[in-house]
Amino acid sequence: MSLMSAFSGSYKPDDITFLLSVLQMQPIGDLMTKESLIQSGQRHYSEIIGVEYEPPAAYIDLFRQMVRTQAERVGRDLIRLCAAIRAARGGAITLVSFARAGSPIGVLVKRLLKLRFATEAKHYSISIIRERGIDSHALAWICRNHEPESIVFLDGWTSKGTIAKELIQSLKSVRFRGIPEELYVLADISGTATAAGSYRDYLIPSCMLNATVSGLVSRTILNELVGPGDFHGCLYHADMMAKDLSRWFVDEIQGSALSVDGSPDLASVDRVVLKEMMVRLVERLKELYGVNDERLIKPGICEATRALLRRNPSILILRDPDSPDVQHLVNLAGWLNVSVSVWSDCPIEAV
Numbered sequence: 001m002s003l004m005s006a007f008s009g010s011y012k013p014d015d016i017t018f019l020l021s022v023l024q025m026q027p028i029g030d031l032m033t034k035e036s037l038i039q040s041g042q043r044h045y046s047e048i049i050g051v052e053y054e055p056p057a058a059y060i061d062l063f064r065q066m067v068r069t070q071a072e073r074v075g076r077d078l079i080r081l082c083a084a085i086r087a088a089r090g091g092a093i094t095l096v097s098f099a100r101a102g103s104p105i106g107v108l109v110k111r112l113l114k115l116r117f118a119t120e121a122k123h124y125s126i127s128i129i130r131e132r133g134i135d136s137h138a139l140a141w142i143c144r145n146h147e148p149e150s151i152v153f154l155d156g157w158t159s160k161g162t163i164a165k166e167l168i169q170s171l172k173s174v175r176f177r178g179i180p181e182e183l184y185v186l187a188d189i190s191g192t193a194t195a196a197g198s199y200r201d202y203l204i205p206s207c208m209l210n211a212t213v214s215g216l217v218s219r220t221i222l223n224e225l226v227g228p229g230d231f232h233g234c235l236y237h238a239d240m241m242a243k244d245l246s247r248w249f250v251d252e253i254q255g256s257a258l259s260v261d262g263s264p265d266l267a268s269v270d271r272v273v274l275k276e277m278m279v280r281l282v283e284r285l286k287e288l289y290g291v292n293d294e295r296l297i298k299p300g301i302c303e304a305t306r307a308l309l310r311r312n313p314s315i316l317i318l319r320d321p322d323s324p325d326v327q328h329l330v331n332l333a334g335w336l337n338v339s340v341s342v343w344s345d346c347p348i349e350a351v
Contacts, residue, residue: 009215009236010246015107018099018125018217019138023225023233027051035312046129047223049235050310052210054243056335059208062328063245067205067252069324074204075257077186077197078105080264082112084195085152085184086119087266092150093121096142098128098163099234100214101156101302104206105186107250109154112257122146127220127232130162130295134170135220135232139179148178155185156204159303160278160294161192189300189348191274199269201348203325206249207302210309211237215246219310277347285351289315297351301325304350308332316340317351326350 006017028034029051037043055063085093093113097106103125110123126138142151153167164183171181186204188196206213218235226233278299285297298307307313308329316333318326321342329350333340 005231007236009103009217010241010244011107011215011250012247015110015250016097016103016123016125016215018103018215018234019135019141019231020099020125020127020217020220020234021226021231022236023221025049025221025223025225025235027235031312044131044222046132046221049218049221052218052237052240054240055209059328059331059335060245062331063205063208066203066208066328067249070203070205071253071256072260073202074186074253075255076260076264077267078108078112078253078257079116079197079260080267081184081186081195081197082109082117083263084197084266085109086113086117088180088182088195089150089152092147093119093152094142094146094150095121095123095152095154096139097123097125097154099125099220100211100217101207101306102154102185103214103217104246104250105156106154108253108257111250111254115254115258125217127222127234128163128166128170129220129222129232130166132222133166136170136173136175137229138231139170140175141231143176143179148176149180151179153183155183155193156206157185157187157300157302158183158190158192158196159298159300160282161190161275162295164192187302188269189274190278191269191271196267198267199274201300201350203301203328207305208328209245211235212240212244213246213249216240216244281347281351285317299351300348301329301350304329305332308336308338313338317343317346319343319346319349323349 027049034050038045106123113119113121127135182194185193185196187198189201216237221233
């Protein structure tokens, strides 16, 4: 059963519109059962969803600490990202973030475009799924209500560049002509985004939590409950309202971003070099650990965090286990009994 809807989750209505169908379905409580279904090919990861458990109080304290520690850096990179978007779009701007890693970033970009760049923007958050593509019904709805040329796709970060590839492939459809084939992210470690606030692997604190930092919305779902013509699905975790930190997070980061003096230089990098680095790293990992499916390799602090929160990883690789950016990973690995390997020559901070 689904309810096709446009809603703001636990964010303010002016901050975001989720174009998602709210589903009624039972999450899988046993992580090993979920992992077996996915890795055996019985179910695609987008067809099922696990229970979101409440993190220990110590982890929430660490999250709050890391938000405050990283706020200046994230704020500065957000200003760079907004400047890049503003430079690329002379007219109207329609932000389309990818739920849910892109959702809080989209909220912040919308606010900062208005407060720092005197630019109004609409913000929608829609689904894009590996091997399934973008939610074409949601994107078509946006195109009916806004100029396709005004669309700016947003995500939190890149890893191997899988979502960037899905986006480009999805936009080849004739019905989406005129939409710029561009992806903007806060941090791009693989050289696969059009522009980014940073090209370094660092902790974006929103990756540390799930629904409670993303408007109480689950990872997006595409299964038999999503009818023809429906938006992709999600669960809405209203039961977590008392623990929700979604508004607190964006308010904290916004305050730091608005205190950034002047206009930081736009981030620049040789994207070809970054792409080649990521390809070499993935190939090295596949060979060393006998991994045939590169989808099981999650490069970068943010992706490694998501893997520990949602999957059953066999190993965590850290360049420097004493780095402040990875202390939450060290804690998660300890709680989950995941072995940690130190690679001092790793080109990124975590895998």
